[in-house]
Amino acid sequence: MAFPLQRGITPPEISFLAEMEMVTIVPRQRLEGLELLGGPVEPLVPPRRTTVPLWLASLLKRQRRANILPPPWLHPESLSLILDIETQHQDYQHAFSPPPPLPGQPRLRDRGRKPNARPRYTPEGQRYYPTPPFLPQNVAQDQSFDNGEPPTLPFHWLEVGTMLLDVASDDVVDPDQTRRLLKELREVRSAKIRSGVDVLDVAAVAGGGVALTGVGAMEIGEGRGFIGGVVDGLRRIGASKEQARREQLAAAANGEYDATQDYDDDMEF
Amino acid sequence: MSYYEVDSILTDAQKLPCTFELDVPGLGILEGNPGENIKAGTRIDLPLWLGEMLSIGARLGTSRLVTLDIPSALSERVMNALKADPRTVDLRALAPNYYRLSERVLELFEEEEMVDTLSNTFKKRAAEIADHAHNPKGALGDGVEFLRGLDETERQLFRVAHDSAKETRIWAGEAKKR
Numbered sequence: 001m002a003f004p005l006q007r008g009i010t011p012p013e014i015s016f017l018a019e020m021e022m023v024t025i026v027p028r029q030r031l032e033g034l035e036l037l038g039g040p041v042e043p044l045v046p047p048r049r050t051t052v053p054l055w056l057a058s059l060l061k062r063q064r065r066a067n068i069l070p071p072p073w074l075h076p077e078s079l080s081l082i083l084d085i086e087t088q089h090q091d092y093q094h095a096f097s098p099p100p101p102l103p104g105q106p107r108l109r110d111r112g113r114k115p116n117a118r119p120r121y122t123p124e125g126q127r128y129y130p131t132p133p134f135l136p137q138n139v140a141q142d143q144s145f146d147n148g149e150p151p152t153l154p155f156h157w158l159e160v161g162t163m164l165l166d167v168a169s170d171d172v173v174d175p176d177q178t179r180r181l182l183k184e185l186r187e188v189r190s191a192k193i194r195s196g197v198d199v200l201d202v203a204a205v206a207g208g209g210v211a212l213t214g215v216g217a218m219e220i221g222e223g224r225g226f227i228g229g230v231v232d233g234l235r236r237i238g239a240s241k242e243q244a245r246r247e248q249l250a251a252a253a254n255g256e257y258d259a260t261q262d263y264d265d266d267m268e269f
Numbered sequence: 270m271s272y273y274e275v276d277s278i279l280t281d282a283q284k285l286p287c288t289f290e291l292d293v294p295g296l297g298i299l300e301g302n303p304g305e306n307i308k309a310g311t312r313i314d315l316p317l318w319l320g321e322m323l324s325i326g327a328r329l330g331t332s333r334l335v336t337l338d339i340p341s342a343l344s345e346r347v348m349n350a351l352k353a354d355p356r357t358v359d360l361r362a363l364a365p366n367y368y369r370l371s372e373r374v375l376e377l378f379e380e381e382e383m384v385d386t387l388s389n390t391f392k393k394r395a396a397e398i399a400d401h402a403h404n405p406k407g408a409l410g411d412g413v414e415f416l417r418g419l420d421e422t423e424r425q426l427f428r429v430a431h432d433s434a435k436e437t438r439i440w441a442g443e444a445k446k447r
Contacts, residue, residue: 011440194399222437225429230395240375241384
């Protein structure tokens with residue numbers, strides 16, 4: 001192959017993207033506010049907490065100008081709880097532990113409730129619902145998870161966790177234990193990705209899909225080539241059957257509906 | 270499938286058993302005796318691209334020149350073996366581009382059951398490939414038999430899975446670069 005990199009993005013690129021995550025720091029020195037393309041950074045006044053992008057936080061940490069407050073999920077207690085969910089909980093034998101709830105999404109406990117997300121508006125007046133990576137999922141919280149909510153892994157958990165352990169291991173509670181738990185979590189989850197091949201044939205037919213809810217960015221990046229290859233292979237093998245199915249559908253639908261009705265179920269969530 | 274793709278060219282060259290329906294003058298060269306005629310009812314293995322072209326003559330209103338058969342790599346016997354245990358069959362020995370060949374053959378024949386068997390085979394073997402790619406046991410560990418029997422598509426899959434796992438390990442600092 002002429003181009004040395006494979007399709008998709010490489011792990012360093014993914015962790016570069018993860019550096020945009022906001023984290024909480026406690027500055028040790030004063031710093032005036034910065035006007036950055038990604039948004040302004042508040043003036044740093046010790047000892048007031050502020051949220052800054054991870055890249056800036058790690059820079060300040062390296063220069064010993066700030067301490068990073070690790071996010072609530074990066075704590076041995078939370079991680080071992082999540083690990084328990086991943087390995088012991090019946091509902092999650094073959095699924096990933098749930099991601100943090102989106103704003104307005106009902107909590108895990110009252111699952112029956114309807115989501116009541118409040119839309120936000122862009123400067124042009126277009127409506128949107130913020131989703132990760134544009135949600136602060138890695139900031140320290142005061143009432144961490146004592147409200148009965150199980151801790152959840154954010155989208156960039158592996159990258160943020162590894163980077164924080166790298167630059168700010170003295171700020172993390174029990175870094176060795178945390179590192180071990182992160183590694184264990186990663187192994188459990190990558191085994192799940194690999195055993196998930198069984199459901200991939202659903203994705204190979206039209207209108208099918210596979211839920212990747214709760215899968216982290218690095219895990220997607222790692223599995224992208226393999227999963228894509230499997231789905232493509234299954235699609236090729238099933239192409240003739242799919243063709244026959246479509247012809248049948250078209251014949252059945254002829255006269256009653258348009259041919260577009262095949263695609264109706266694609267639109268539902 | 271692109272025009273210059275080596276694998277699809279190689280797939281085109283795979284042999285397919287064909288039976289001639291008509292006498293063809295001067296085509297004895299295919300049988301190995303140049304200058305002779307080919308008689309109706311002769312069975313010859315022809316490359317996929319040639320057999321395909323000769324067999325679809327029926328569409329043009331003329332009677333078809335050859336009838337195709339399913340190649341031995343996709344025979345009932347192999348299908349039964351794949352149904353029994355997909356992991357023990359040496360696909361590479363059957364055809365180096367096994368899945369591409371079956372893909373082409375399935376375009377010519379309508380075999381719903383074969384599609385199901387092959388999809389299942391591919392899935393089962395892909396799971397095994399992923400495990401081997403993530404925990405390589407070297408060239409002498411167990412599973413060598415299996416890895417040697419991978420067809421070209423599966424080898425690419427193995428390579429992709431192995432490379433991305435390695436890249437991630439390098440990023441995490443668990444493995445050395447190169």
